[in-house]
C-alpha cells in the first residue's frame with residue numbers, strides 16, 4: 001500500500017511500508033526524540049548498527065507493521081519524516097493485539113503526517129497481521145499526542161501515576177486502546 005499526501009506546506013510526500021533503506025532515517029528520528037527528552041521513557045539514543053538492523057529484521061520476520069512518511073526530495077536519513085509501528089505483544093494469547101508507537105520529525109509536526117501514518121498502520125495491521133485491537137501508552141503531559149489519539153478514536157483506559165522518572169521529574173503514563181472494527185465503521 002502506498003499513498004501520496006499533500007502537506008499544508010505544498011510539499012508532496014509518500015506514505016508506505018518500511019524497507020531496508022529506511023532504517024537509518026527511522027533511527028535518526030528516534031534518537032532525535034530521545035534527545036528532546038520529554039516524549040519517550042528512553043534515556044539513551046540507539047547507536048548500534050546491529051540493534052538497528054535486528055529491529056528491522058524482527059519486523060520482517062514477525063510480519064509487523066511499520067509505516068513511514070517519506071519526503072522524495074530529501075536525502076537519507078532526513079527523508080524519513082515519520083514512522084508508525086504496530087508491534088505484537090509477547091503473550092501467546094494476545095496475538096490479536098498490536099502496540100502502537102509513533103514519531104514525526106520535529107520540523108514536520110502538526111501537518112497531518114501523524115494522523116495519516118496511524119490511519120494506514122491501523123488498516124494494514126488488520127489486513128496483514130490480523131490485529132483486532134491497538135493499544136498505546138503516552139506521557140500525560142504530551143498534549144499533542146493525546147489530542148491526536150482521541151481524534152482517531154482511542155479511549156483512555158487507565159493512568160499509571162508517576163510511572164516514569166526522568167531528569168528529576170515524574171511522569172504519569174496514560175494507557176489507551178482502540179478496536180479496529182469500531183475505527184473502520186467510523187472511518188470507512
Ligand SMILES: CC(C)(COP(=O)(O)OP(=O)(O)OC[C@H]1O[C@@H](n2cnc3c(N)ncnc32)[C@H](O)[C@@H]1OP(=O)(O)O)[C@@H](O)C(=O)NCCC(=O)NCCS
Pocket residue numbers: 033039040102103104105108109110111112113114115116137138139142143144145147148151
Ligand atoms: C505526537 C506526534 C506523533 C503527532 O504527529 P503529527 O504529525 O504532529 O500529528 P498531526 O499533525 O496529524 O496531528 C497533531 C494534532 O495535534 C494538535 N495539537 C498540536 N499541539 C497541541 C496541543 N498542545 N494540545 C492539543 N492539540 C495539539 C494539532 O493541531 C493537530 O490537530 P489538527 O490536525 O486537528 O489541527 C508528533 O508530534 C511527534 O512525533 N511528537 C514527538 C514524539 C511523540 O510524542 N511520540 C508519541 C509518544 S506517545
